[in-house]
Amino acid sequence: xxxxxxxxxxxxxxxxxxxxxxxxxxxxxxxxxxxxxxxxxxxxxxxxxxxxxxxxxxxxxxxxxxxxxxxxxxxxxxxxxxxxxxxxxxxxxxxxxxxxxxxxxxxxxxxxxxxxxxxxxxxxxxxxxxxxxxxxxxxxxxxxxxxxxxxxxxxxxxxxxxxxxxxxxxxxxxxxxxxxxxxxxxxxxxxxxxxxxxxxxxxxxxxxxxxxxxxxxxxxxxxxxxxxxxxxxxxxxxxxxxxxxxxxxxxxxxxxxxxxxxxxxxxxxxxxxxxxxxxxxxxxxxxxxxxxxxxxxxxxxxxxxxxxxxxxxxxxxxxxxxxxxxxxx
Numbered sequence: 001x002x003x004x005x006x007x008x009x010x011x012x013x014x015x016x017x018x019x020x021x022x023x024x025x026x027x028x029x030x031x032x033x034x035x036x037x038x039x040x041x042x043x044x045x046x047x048x049x050x051x052x053x054x055x056x057x058x059x060x061x062x063x064x065x066x067x068x069x070x071x072x073x074x075x076x077x078x079x080x081x082x083x084x085x086x087x088x089x090x091x092x093x094x095x096x097x098x099x100x101x102x103x104x105x106x107x108x109x110x111x112x113x114x115x116x117x118x119x120x121x122x123x124x125x126x127x128x129x130x131x132x133x134x135x136x137x138x139x140x141x142x143x144x145x146x147x148x149x150x151x152x153x154x155x156x157x158x159x160x161x162x163x164x165x166x167x168x169x170x171x172x173x174x175x176x177x178x179x180x181x182x183x184x185x186x187x188x189x190x191x192x193x194x195x196x197x198x199x200x201x202x203x204x205x206x207x208x209x210x211x212x213x214x215x216x217x218x219x220x221x222x223x224x225x226x227x228x229x230x231x232x233x234x235x236x237x238x239x240x241x242x243x244x245x246x247x248x249x250x251x252x253x254x255x256x257x258x259x260x261x262x263x264x265x266x267x268x269x270x271x272x273x274x275x276x277x278x279x280x281x282x283x284x285x286x287x288x289x290x291x292x293x294x295x296x297x298x299x300x301x302x303x304x305x306x307x308x309x310x311x312x313x314x315x316x317x318x319x320x321x322x323x324x325x326x327x328x329x
Contacts, residue, residue: 001067001224002025002028002064002067003028003067004028004029004064004066004068004070004109005017005020005045005069006070006071006100007030007031007071007073008027008029008031008070008072009033009036009038009041009047010072011172011175011213012169013031014036015216016070016072016217017029017045018040020070020220020221021042021045023221027045028064029041029046030057030060031047031048031049032049032051033049037177039177048060053091053092053096055099058103060103061103061106061107062107065107065108066107067109068224069100069112070220071097071112071114072115073092073096089141089142092145093148094148097149097152101156101162105160105162109162110162111162111163111164111228112153112156112163112164112165113165113224114149114164114167115169116146116149116150116166116167116231117142117146118279119209119279121138122137122277122279123136124137125276125277128239128276128278129209129235129278129279129280130279131233131282131283132280132283150231165223165227165229165230165232166230166231167219167220167232167234168231168232168234168279169216170211170233170235170236171183171209171210171211172210172212172213173185173186173299173303174186174214174302174306175303176303178190184200184202184242184245185245185249185300188200188249188259189249189253189304190307192249192255192257193308193315195257196257197259197260198259199259199262200246200260200261200262202263204241205241206275207240207276207277208240208276209235209239209277209278210236210245211235211236211292211299212292212294212298212302214302215234215293218290218293219288219290226288226289227284227287232283232287233281234284235278235279235281236278236281238278239276239277239278240296242261246259249304252300252301252304252315253315
């Protein structure tokens with residue numbers, strides 16, 4: 001199967017690319033390299049440095065004729081003025097997506113797989129875990145644009161017959177690259193490996209759903225053949241706090257360094273997020289034949305191993321890790 005991965009040089013996109021290649025698929029990547037590098041990409045994947053808003057995308061898809069387009073482009077550039085940030089998010093997430101969708105239709109693409117928002121799309125929960133039908137309340141421009149994008153994708157399915165699968169990811173962790181770190185875990189690991197004190201700009205006791213990158217990549221593999229015209233939470237259904245992440249990392253690295261927690265809402269004036277949120281993954285289990293396989297402790301250990309290997313640092317012998325209680329199972 002021939003697959004185009006838009007945003008395939010980013011954190012999630014590059015893992016999806018490598019998973020597709022290992023499964024024997026023909027893959028090419030479209031990326032600007034603003035939020036990623038070519039370094040993690042498998043050389044078997046053809047690469048095109050192109051903005052998803054560029055009109056040349058239509059000609060590229062017509063020439064390559066992929067059966068599947070996986071849309072994992074992310075917008076992480078930050079502008080000083082909120083109005084400028086909103087315009088940039090809408091330009092990339094909405095106008096850019098429309099260019100992708102029109103290009104898919106013109107190239108007779110069969111299906112688009114779209115990475116939407118996740119934890120932050122949902123309203124403050126009355127009960128956990130949340131299903132895909134729970135009330136939505138995106139609070140930031142990026143989440144608002146993602147929600148609009150979902151409806152444009154559904155419209156193209158009705159109007160043009162373009163099949164889709166929409167993914168709402170929990171907080172994805174497992175990054176190894178120093179640039180463009182998104183999940184705090186990778187920053188925590190790097191700081192402790194360097195014996196420095198981390199500053200974490202989130203609350204330590206905020207309960208959220210977190211999922212390891214390898215499980216996310218497997219979900220994308222399942223979606224090639226299943227989950228047509230459906231929206232899925234890709235999650236563990238469990239809640240953990242950053243304090244729990246920190247305790248396991250510190251115990252594994254035999255570190256007694258204490259972090260500094262600074263909440264985003266206090267420092268940057270951001271609207272508050274729900275204090276607790278977990279996402280129900282039952283629909284993905286039923287219709288994709290997918291379930292998370294990497295436990296909380298296993299995911300953290302794998303991330304430590306991968307980062308320490310990249311940094312050329314030998315991880316000290318770990319002590320017994322503290323027992324962690326998952327919430328919302």
